Amino acid sequence: MGIKERKEREKKQRANDILEAARQLFERKGFLNTPLQDVAKEAEISVGLIYRYFQSKEDIFASLALKGAEQYDKQLEALLKKAKGAKSRAQVAELLGDIAESFFAFYGPYGEYFDMLLYSYKGMKEVQIQATTLTRLMSVTLSSLDKLKTFVHRSPYFKARNEDEALRTVFLLWGLLLGCHKLFDSSGRGHLFAFQKDTFIKEMIEQVLVGIGGSTSEGKEPVRKPSLSSRELQFQDSL
Amino acid sequence: MGIKERKEREKKQRANDILEAARQLFERKGFLNTPLQDVAKEAEISVGLIYRYFQSKEDIFASLALKGAEQYDKQLEALLKKAKGAKSRAQVAELLGDIAESFFAFYGPYGEYFDMLLYSYKGMKEVQIQATTLTRLMSVTLSSLDKLKTFVHRSPYFKARNEDEALRTVFLLWGLLLGCHKLFDSSGRGHLFAFQKDTFIKEMIEQVLVGIGGSTSEGKEPVRKPSLSSRELQFQDSL
DNA sequence: TTTATTTTTGAATGCTGTTCACTTTCCTGG
């Protein structure tokens, strides 16, 4: 029964062609500025055929987001394995920096709709998206969070004493990543701030590791040399 | 010259009517699911007239976002004034909780497009938005950040020694707020997590105040009783 | 009252996501 398998393969291939065409165009011109006609042309098929492979334009994006999330999950796993047993602040900081980089690589292109799909998006158009895609998207997200939790729990660096405390730490880090990304997504109309992304992330990580409060423990922290200057708080825009 | 003034007033009033109609509908059905026809009907005018007051549908949303941001900025100012001199961790935690609440009130409805406008949004439709609206939106954002920075710098609680260190702290907090919001925006398709918003925010604040790292300083922190349980890490969905 | 200006209308326009009747291609059983 090789025919059925070949057909299966071809179908997968075709779906992949569509996704790849869409990915390129979405990245170049933006999701809302890319008509499906263009996607069809790029994939060298007719418009109608797209709907034999995806339920809607949003469904295509959801599939792309899923691929991105799965890739991130794999990278995260590798990074955590590599850093297992990290003990010094420098080691942990490096790990977090790597995670941030990997996270941004996925979240940059797909984050917008990833949010829409997962957390629901008030402004989102009500359209059909394949249930399995959504389910897998959630599943892989939870998987990533769980990996992080386990790492934090077992790590000799973090002081979380049980899984629940570790989970809080994970949410803090996760939230910080999301927030940093927002503060920093910097391709397009104009930038609010004038600092470098890499430096910014590094300093945020350092800051969260050090903590922000506790005037009681004054003096025990190593001296930091911030590159973030108050002078950065100004327009660098192009209106 | 009362006529000109009256006309001015009426014009402002009309613009406000449109905004209010749009606000209601956007909130109820979502931005993308609300045709301008409906906005016009709600405001009891014709579709065409909307375009004498706003440059595009997105322009309406930008105006709404601006109003929200301005309101938040005012509330922030009041909260900071009230909490001036806060010294204990409990006081600071309460302040941050209040700020978070105020932030979410604004960011919930308008955040999506606020992001689009400020940080630029790859998926955004390329449309005309009044330049002054964008400028003011950025301006008020920077103003809020600056207020926070000044507070942190002068506060006896935070250990920031200069404005630059204070700014880092502010970005950390700001990023955390954005991140928490994302993790928690929970109206619609389904929720990833199963915990309560208020509790969650409180615990995140506590966590960031305590810090997450530093196994060296073990034991000096007060015992925490987390309500976030690992069991929460599962679907609570409605697919 | 007449004329000029501004406001307001809603039908027309154009773009685009989605559907559908139809054609082509491909597989299978005789």
Place this chain on the structure above:
DNA sequence: CCAGGAAAGTGAACAGCATTCAAAAATAAA
């Protein structure tokens, strides 16, 4: 090799909606 039926593929037609515009209505000025 040949039907004939299923699956893949097509692109014109449809529908929804942001946006425009020519014309009408209302208002101000003369």
